[in-house]
Amino acid sequence: MRNPFISHLYGLAVLIILFQSSCKESSQKTLEVPESTCLTGGMVVSAHPLASQVGSDILEQGGNAFDAAIATQLTLAVVYPRAGNLGGGGFMVYHTAEGASGALDFRERAPLRAERDMYLDPNGDVIPKASTLGHLSVAVPGVVDGLVKNHERFGRLPWATLLQPAIDLAENGFTLTDAEAAKLNDYQVLFSVMNDSDMPFLDPDGNWNEGDSIFLPGLAETLRLIRDQGRAGFYQGRTAELLLAEIQSGNGIISQADLDLYSSNWMESLNGDYRGHEIICMPPPSSGGVALLQLLKGMEEYDLNSLGHNSAASIHLMTELERRVYADRASHLGDPDFHDVPISMLLDSKYISSRNSSIDLTKKTDSESIKKGDVELIESMETTHLSIIDGDGNAVALTTTLNGNYGSKVMVDEAQFFLNNEMDDFSVKPGTPNMYGLIGAEANSIAPSKRMLSSMSPTIVLKNDQPYLILGTPGGSTIITTVFQNILNVIDHGMSIEQSVNETRVHHQWLPDKVFYENGGLEYEVIQELEDLGHELAPKPLIGRVDAILIEEGCFQGIGDPRGDDSAIGF
Ligand code: DON
Numbered sequence: 001m002r003n004p005f006i007s008h009l010y011g012l013a014v015l016i017i018l019f020q021s022s023c024k025e026s027s028q029k030t031l032e033v034p035e036s037t038c039l040t041g042g043m044v045v046s047a048h049p050l051a052s053q054v055g056s057d058i059l060e061q062g063g064n065a066f067d068a069a070i071a072t073q074l075t076l077a078v079v080y081p082r083a084g085n086l087g088g089g090g091f092m093v094y095h096t097a098e099g100a101s102g103a104l105d106f107r108e109r110a111p112l113r114a115e116r117d118m119y120l121d122p123n124g125d126v127i128p129k130a131s132t133l134g135h136l137s138v139a140v141p142g143v144v145d146g147l148v149k150n151h152e153r154f155g156r157l158p159w160a161t162l163l164q165p166a167i168d169l170a171e172n173g174f175t176l177t178d179a180e181a182a183k184l185n186d187y188q189v190l191f192s193v194m195n196d197s198d199m200p201f202l203d204p205d206g207n208w209n210e211g212d213s214i215f216l217p218g219l220a221e222t223l224r225l226i227r228d229q230g231r232a233g234f235y236q237g238r239t240a241e242l243l244l245a246e247i248q249s250g251n252g253i254i255s256q257a258d259l260d261l262y263s264s265n266w267m268e269s270l271n272g273d274y275r276g277h278e279i280i281c282m283p284p285p286s287s288g289g290v291a292l293l294q295l296l297k298g299m300e301e302y303d304l305n306s307l308g309h310n311s312a313a314s315i316h317l318m319t320e321l322e323r324r325v326y327a328d329r330a331s332h333l334g335d336p337d338f339h340d341v342p343i344s345m346l347l348d349s350k351y352i353s354s355r356n357s358s359i360d361l362t363k364k365t366d367s368e369s370i371k372k373g374d375v376e377l378i379e380s381m382e383t384t385h386l387s388i389i390d391g392d393g394n395a396v397a398l399t400t401t402l403n404g405n406y407g408s409k410v411m412v413d414e415a416q417f418f419l420n421n422e423m424d425d426f427s428v429k430p431g432t433p434n435m436y437g438l439i440g441a442e443a444n445s446i447a448p449s450k451r452m453l454s455s456m457s458p459t460i461v462l463k464n465d466q467p468y469l470i471l472g473t474p475g476g477s478t479i480i481t482t483v484f485q486n487i488l489n490v491i492d493h494g495m496s497i498e499q500s501v502n503e504t505r506v507h508h509q510w511l512p513d514k515v516f517y518e519n520g521g522l523e524y525e526v527i528q529e530l531e532d533l534g535h536e537l538a539p540k541p542l543i544g545r546v547d548a549i550l551i552e553e554g555c556f557q558g559i560g561d562p563r564g565d566d567s568a569i570g571f
Helices: 008-025 049-060 065-079 143-154 159-172 178-186 188-194 217-229 237-249 256-261 288-299 312-332 349-356 476-491 497-502 524-532
Strands: 042-046 089-095 101-106 265-267 270-274 277-281 383-390 395-401 459-463 466-471 515-518 537-540 547-552 555-560 567-570
Touching: 042 049, 042 065, 042 547, 042 555, 049 065, 049 159, 049 383, 049 567, 065 089, 065 143, 065 159, 065 217, 065 383, 065 395, 089 143, 089 277, 089 459, 101 143, 143 159, 159 217, 178 188, 217 237, 237 256, 270 288, 277 288, 288 312, 288 349, 288 459, 288 476, 312 349, 312 476, 312 515, 312 524, 383 466, 383 547, 395 459, 395 466, 459 476, 466 476, 476 497, 497 547, 497 555, 524 537
Parallel strands: 515 537
Antiparallel strands: 042 383, 042 567, 089 101, 089 395, 101 265, 270 277, 277 459, 383 395, 459 466, 466 547, 547 555, 555 567
16 A cells, blocks of 8 residues: 555654654663774764664774774664665765765755755645655655765775675564664554555564564565666666656656666765864755854854853853854755855854854844744754774764655565655745754755755864874764764863763754753753843653764774764774
């Protein structure tokens, strides 16, 4: 059954699911801090222990950080289906042992048949769920093309070696963690609405448990084709035919021409500095790098350390910087192939100082006075990040996504991978919020082959020209502020990487004009002081899942965020 019509009942189901999953993920686990031995051989941090293990094994076999990133991502596509993927897209930034830095953009693109107002009804109103659920929400996937290009330029081990662990896990099965079983249970109704009844993630009893095994022989076959044919194993032949048949069985618009045209791009990374460190981050079509550098440059004008960590004064200051930066994001950022993004203006020191000049340290600024608009913020969607360093010093930060949990909820029949719902990252209607509450303007409107604006922020921080911090996170609109806070925690507040990742996070994104904070993580007095400064506060179950590596005196310290199953494996 693949009915594109979603009734109000299903809408209600989505809300219940989002509520349930928020509640489930709020129970944070205790962090297992690794023994304090100095690891120098390699380190992989990802959202799933099986994926981190595969990446670490690849490093031990003599692969480099790029090889490990490819194998880890492919493994996540099997064992972490809510976000690890073949049917989505992402970004990678890197710094090589030779000192070169750069970026790879494998973001999805709008299909050729996409139109600016394709998600609006004849009255110009947004059609509910059209850009988030089902075949029409799917953009042209970029992951496989990106991984192939990555290997062509940087791979050391044979391509087939990097595919094999994922193939074996898909073929021979893997067991569910408690969190993954719970997440799959949350989505059983939507899976059954959007897919045939033999879809492998539908449990006959509707109840997955920790330790249950999942077998994905169809996905193993898809991976074998990619192993044997590279790019053609996905964008042509059996996989392409199955993907297009799936798209056509609903109301999708992707065609073979879209698959033929898709190309990921090598780019220059966006580089800046912060208190003597070099920051390597992702340029547009991610807003992440520009926004992060704006925030850091803005923060450099203040002595954050003297305000204390998560005090009312420091949260107020971060909030005021974020309010201004997210307002810029909404109007100025989009795909640079279609819209002239004023990067140098946005990062100009005089411009940043002039934005800072309206910050009042004794009271909040009204977001309405910066720009008009009003939105709701929905959370608990998924993306996944991996951070890797090898023994030679090559560093990779890679973030990839299907956008929402399990993307469009449509799995390609027989080929057994989920398709993204990335079209919702466009500004579907200028001024109307997407599912992260982000609003956009013409810069991020839909056009054929255009890349939708992203917040994904894979980031590498250098100290004395050497990798110092490798990090990134899922979290939609909260990605940028989560990466920002972890850089501040380490550089300004002098925290260890474990402490930094464990600390309570806060978030502001201009609109809605609220300071979000992780529930239970702020002192009552701090909340009161922030309210006295004029802020409205709103608790959230959790913000982000940071996977990070800190390199100090040559030793690799990895930390997988205890908010999830994330794990750091090194040697
Ligand atoms: O590219 C973006 O900004 C979004 N598609 C990311 C979605 C995300 O992080 C969901 N995870 N929590």
